[in-house]
Structure formats: C-alpha cells, structure tokens
Amino acid sequence: MPISIRCNDYKVLLVIIVILTVVVNGCATLPKGGGKKREVKRMLVTAYSADQKSTGWKHKWGCFLLPPVYAYGPNEGKPKKVGITADGTRAKKGTIAADISKYPYGTKMYVPGYGWGEVHDIGSAIKGDHIDVFFPDVKDARAWGRKYLDVIILR
Numbered sequence: 001m002p003i004s005i006r007c008n009d010y011k012v013l014l015v016i017i018v019i020l021t022v023v024v025n026g027c028a029t030l031p032k033g034g035g036k037k038r039e040v041k042r043m044l045v046t047a048y049s050a051d052q053k054s055t056g057w058k059h060k061w062g063c064f065l066l067p068p069v070y071a072y073g074p075n076e077g078k079p080k081k082v083g084i085t086a087d088g089t090r091a092k093k094g095t096i097a098a099d100i101s102k103y104p105y106g107t108k109m110y111v112p113g114y115g116w117g118e119v120h121d122i123g124s125a126i127k128g129d130h131i132d133v134f135f136p137d138v139k140d141a142r143a144w145g146r147k148y149l150d151v152i153i154l155r
Contacts (some may be wrong), residue, residue: 046145085121095134097121110152
C-alpha cells in the first residue's frame with residue numbers, strides 16, 4: 001500500500017527540523033557562559049525608567065548658559081545626562097542596576113518575566129541582592145512593581 005505525503009506534511013516536518021536545529025545549537029537555551037559560573041539567587045527586582053523620579057534629576061529653571069537638568073541626592077547640583085548609566089552606556093531594555101560590590105559591571109542576569117540583562121548601572125537604594133531593571137516606558141516600569149524572583153546570574 002503506497003504512502004502519500006501531502007504538502008502540509010512537508011511543512012510540519014520542516015518546522016520540526018528548524019526547531020530541533022535551534023535547540024541543538026543553543027539558541028533556545030541559556031547563552032554559553034564561556035566558562036562562567038551559573039548561579040540562581042532569590043532577589044528583590046524593582047524597575048526604573050529614565051523619568052525624573054526613577055533616576056534622580058530635576059530641572060533647574062532660569063539657567064540659560066548651563067544644562068537645564070541637575071542631579072539631586074549624592075550628586076546634587078551637578079549636571080546630569082538623562083538616560084546615561086553609571087558606566088557611561090545608554091540605558092535600554094536589558095540594562096540592570098545593581099550593587100556593583102556584589103555584581104560588577106558586565107554581570108549577565110536572567111530575570112523571569114523580563115529576560116536577559118547586563119549590569120551597567122547603580123542606584124542609591126540598590127544594595128545587596130536587590131536589582132533594578134530598566135524599562136524604556138515609565139508606565140511599564142510602574143506596572144512591574146516589586147517582585148521577589150529567582151534570578152540566574154552568570155559570573
């Protein structure tokens with residue numbers, strides 16, 4: 001009895017081959033650590049954006065020759081570049097603020113519900129096992145809230 005294969009069967013087979021290829025090559029798994037140690041730690045995860053409240057800046061009105069945005073807190077009165085992290089990179093989705101004495105710049109982390117990110121920033125309230133994940137939209141950052149999650153850390 002001859003076996004007939006329909007066009008849809010080829011499409012299904014092709015999709016299965018592509019999925020298996022992706023999984024075998026590691027695209028659907030953790031990034032290759034290059035000898036890095038993988039660690040899972042329960043952490044407080046909060047969110048921030050480039051808005052005034054999250055990043056500690058305020059407008060200084062009436063200054064025509066000076067930049068209009070100044071920091072408050074420990075850097076009070078100093079000009080501030082909004083959207084630039086502590087290590088000098090531009091904040092974007094995947095930017096994480098952490099206690100750099102525990103998690104130095106460049107530490108990669110996987111945050112459930114957020115995805116992979118890398119430490120590029122610090123924060124005055126970010127100490128110990130507390131990280132802050134960056135969202136480009138202030139509404140998304142506020143919606144995130146405060147969560148205790150098991151974060152994967154690549155050292």
